[in-house]
Amino acid sequence: MNALLVCSACGGFVPPVVSTCPHCAAGVSSAPVARRRGAGWVARRAAVAGFSMTLMACYGGGPNDGIYYTDAYCEPGPADAAPACETDACPPAADASTVPRCAPQPDAAP
Amino acid sequence: MTTDRRLPVLQGDLHPAYVVWELTLRCDQACRHCGSRAGPARPEELTTAEALDVVSQLAAARTREVVLIGGEAYLHEGFLDIVRALRAAGIRPTLTTGGRAFTAALAADCAAAGLFSVSVSVDGLQATHDAVRAVPGSFDAALSALHNARAAGLRIGANTTVNRANLPELEGLYDTLAAAGITVWQVQITTPLGRAADRPELLLQPWDLPGLEDRVTALKAQAFRAGILIMPGNNLGYFGRGEARLRSPSAQGADHWLGCQAGRYVMGIESDGGVKGCPSLQSDAYIGGHLRDRPLAEIWNESPRLAFARARTVEDLWGFCATCPFAAVCLAGCSFTAHALFGRPGNNPYCVFRAEALRQAGQRERLVPVSSAPGRPFDHGLFEIALEPYDAPDPGRDLSVADRMRPRRVSG
Numbered sequence: 318m319n320a321l322l323v324c325s326a327c328g329g330f331v332p333p334v335v336s337t338c339p340h341c342a343a344g345v346s347s348a349p350v351a352r353r354r355g356a357g358w359v360a361r362r363a364a365v366a367g368f369s370m371t372l373m374a375c376y377g378g379g380p381n382d383g384i385y386y387t388d389a390y391c392e393p394g395p396a397d398a399a400p401a402c403e404t405d406a407c408p409p410a411a412d413a414s415t416v417p418r419c420a421p422q423p424d425a426a427p
Numbered sequence: 428m429t430t431d432r433r434l435p436v437l438q439g440d441l442h443p444a445y446v447v448w449e450l451t452l453r454c455d456q457a458c459r460h461c462g463s464r465a466g467p468a469r470p471e472e473l474t475t476a477e478a479l480d481v482v483s484q485l486a487a488a489r490t491r492e493v494v495l496i497g498g499e500a501y502l503h504e505g506f507l508d509i510v511r512a513l514r515a516a517g518i519r520p521t522l523t524t525g526g527r528a529f530t531a532a533l534a535a536d537c538a539a540a541g542l543f544s545v546s547v548s549v550d551g552l553q554a555t556h557d558a559v560r561a562v563p564g565s566f567d568a569a570l571s572a573l574h575n576a577r578a579a580g581l582r583i584g585a586n587t588t589v590n591r592a593n594l595p596e597l598e599g600l601y602d603t604l605a606a607a608g609i610t611v612w613q614v615q616i617t618t619p620l621g622r623a624a625d626r627p628e629l630l631l632q633p634w635d636l637p638g639l640e641d642r643v644t645a646l647k648a649q650a651f652r653a654g655i656l657i658m659p660g661n662n663l664g665y666f667g668r669g670e671a672r673l674r675s676p677s678a679q680g681a682d683h684w685l686g687c688q689a690g691r692y693v694m695g696i697e698s699d700g701g702v703k704g705c706p707s708l709q710s711d712a713y714i715g716g717h718l719r720d721r722p723l724a725e726i727w728n729e730s731p732r733l734a735f736a737r738a739r740t741v742e743d744l745w746g747f748c749a750t751c752p753f754a755a756v757c758l759a760g761c762s763f764t765a766h767a768l769f770g771r772p773g774n775n776p777y778c779v780f781r782a783e784a785l786r787q788a789g790q791r792e793r794l795v796p797v798s799s800a801p802g803r804p805f806d807h808g809l810f811e812i813a814l815e816p817y818d819a820p821d822p823g824r825d826l827s828v829a830d831r832m833r834p835r836r837v838s839g
Contacts, residue, residue: 321683321756323671323681327668328668328671329666329667329668329670330666330670330671330683330753332752332753332755332756334752335752339752339753339780339784340667340668340780340783341668369433369434369435369436369682370433370434370436370682370685370688371432371433371434371658371674371676371682372432372433372434372444372445372491372492372688372692372693373445373613373658373659373660373661374445374447374494374660374661374693374695374705374706374707375588375615375660375661375662375705375706375707375763376447376494376496376523376706376707377445377447377494377521377523377546377586377613377706378494378521378523378544378545378546378584378586378611378613379546379584379586379611379612379613379656379657379658380432380611380656380658380676381521381543381544381546381582381583381584381610381611381656382432
């Protein structure tokens with residue numbers, strides 16, 4: 318499976334086989350463009366977009382693991398390293414008082 | 428055994444990780460959009476003993492989570508025994524319910540049996556929901572079910588199938604569900620399956636999809652701040668500009684639709700033991716075997732009807748989908764939705780990107796019913812696509828909820 322790119326103009330996904338964005342017609346450079354997520358975002362995040370998926374089915378309920386899916390769950394690490402949760406699923410926090418493995422620790426600098 | 432709902436898809440290890448199991452077709456409501464036309468039980472539903480053996484087979488198949496559905500799963504005499512058995516086997520048991528008889532006592536029994544979570548189906552604000560469910564008081568019962576489940580210590584969520592009756596009510600419905608304490612809301616679109624196929628005026632038109640995506644992603648951003656996750660069902664999408672925001676389980680995720688997972692990581696079981704790749708798939712075309720006749724593993728591994736999505740390529744696509752720039756990854760979206768319209772998958776007009784692309788060309792696709800469904804569980808009629816100017820009149824826009832609930836036969 319070829320990874321999708323992300324258009325820097327509109328943020329939509331772009332198939333690697335096209336030269337212009339199918340959403341906004343902006344030119345697409347050869348290098349993948351990352352979605353900004355604050356300081357330390359990793360450029361190759363876009364190149365591995367779609368690496369994992371959430372199991373879903375109609376008649377099912379959405380994933381209800383609570384804190385597992387909060388924004389704080391998969392914060393990236395150093396700028397030159399992929400987030401740990403990109404390549405393996407972090408186990409859910411044992412309870413609401415436990416900071417997920419990938420999240421910044423309370424006393425860490427932002 | 429993990430019960431994680433996240434899956435690294437490049438591993439290629441196809442197995443029924445997520446299973447939706449119709450324990451009984453017997454139901455205490457008569458919803459006007461019910462795909463399975465639930466009401467009376469099927470003639471030869473699995474007994475409790477047979478169901479417990481299925482649990483063992485699911486564990487051997489490395490199933491992570493089983494969603495128990497119906498009809499109403501709690502109407503099966505062995506419901507709690509099956510919940511206990513799933514839990515004991517290391518499989519996460521969850522329940523999707525209309526909630527009409529989900530009392531405090533039942534909620535307590537479910538919690539004691541090890542049920543992990545409950546998703547209550549809520550299909551609009553009070554008047555609309557009661558009209559869809561065809562039971563006065565159904566909305567109040569659904570909210571009571573949420574309350575009872577939460578009080579019993581169960582995780583609670585809701586699920587909504589969006590159509591033209593409840594489309595105006597999404598934001599108000601979110602407020603109601605958030606106030607009820609849900610932590611997850613699954614939103615999908617009503618597909619012309621079963622009783623919904625009898626009511627074409629209920630259905631969204633393809634050009635409704637981009638606006639729906641915008642509204643769902645806006646609600647999703649709001650919901651994250653409240654600690655609530657909104658996720659799209661598999662037939663809501665695909666590859667609009669908001670796809671990542673729509674599909675990801677976190678606010679900054681980069682998930683996108685990865686194709687139909689029926690028979691890949693998802694499986695459906697009907698109450699008489701029929702096995703198919705996804706719970707919504709049309710029984711006539713997709714049941715690959717029955718558990719009274721063959722073991723689950725054999726059906727999963729050897730039935731061609733379970734394998735249709737495993738080797739799908741762009742060569743299997745037709746119409747707009749065959750030449751879409753996202754064809755290779757999307758593969759025409761949700762299989763049962765496309766099949767419900769045209770009698771075969773591979774071309775799906777319920778698509779955000781497709782509707783937006785046509786709008787940019789000044790056009791839109793209208794779904795026109797040409798033949799009605801015969802009247803069996805998980806059946807469908809047939810539709811044609813009418814290409815029209817984007818600003819063409821839409822006489823169906825302002826129909827009342829009552830008008831949308833009225834069945835209409837179309838002779839093909």
